[in-house]
Amino acid sequence: MFIAMNRFQIAEGREAEFERNWRERDSYLDEVPGFKHFALLKGDNPGEYISHSTWESRDAFVAWTQSDVFRKAHGQSLARGVMQDAPHVSLYEAILVTPGDDA
Numbered sequence: 297m298f299i300a301m302n303r304f305q306i307a308e309g310r311e312a313e314f315e316r317n318w319r320e321r322d323s324y325l326d327e328v329p330g331f332k333h334f335a336l337l338k339g340d341n342p343g344e345y346i347s348h349s350t351w352e353s354r355d356a357f358v359a360w361t362q363s364d365v366f367r368k369a370h371g372q373s374l375a376r377g378v379m380q381d382a383p384h385v386s387l388y389e390a391i392l393v394t395p396g397d398d399a
Contacts, residue, residue: 297332297350297351297352297353297389297393298351298352298353298354298356298388298389299349299350299351299388299390300348300349300351300357300385300386300388301346301347301348301349301385301386301388302346302383302384302385302386303345303346303383303386304344304346304347304379304383305343305345305379305380306343306344306345306379307343307377307378308343310343310378311343314345314379315336315338317378318347321369322368323369324366325349325360325369327365328359328360328363328365329356329359330351330353330355330357330359331349331350331351331352331356331360332349332350332352333350334349334350335348343380347383354387357387
């Protein structure tokens with residue numbers, strides 16, 4: 297399993313706009329081989345968000361980043377000033393996975 301996360305810092309007062317953009321955008325992830333699931337996380341610190349996607353493998357994630365659907369999904373932009381800076385990307389190989397009830 298492979299996990300990709302983007303950390304966002306959102307400008308004060310623009311959080312609802314950021315969340316709405318994620319709810320209304322076309323992600324196209326359901327069309328991507330190897331995609332498992334996605335979550336948008338809101339942190340305890342003001343304006344802190346993380347996008348969290350899980351993949352069958354690093355190869356599946358890399359293939360998505362090089363696909364037309366990736367370009368379509370990321371071509372949808374936020375209004376100017378919503379993010380305080382560029383997102384910070386973190387990539388992880390899962391070395392231990394314990395399934396829960398929804399597995």
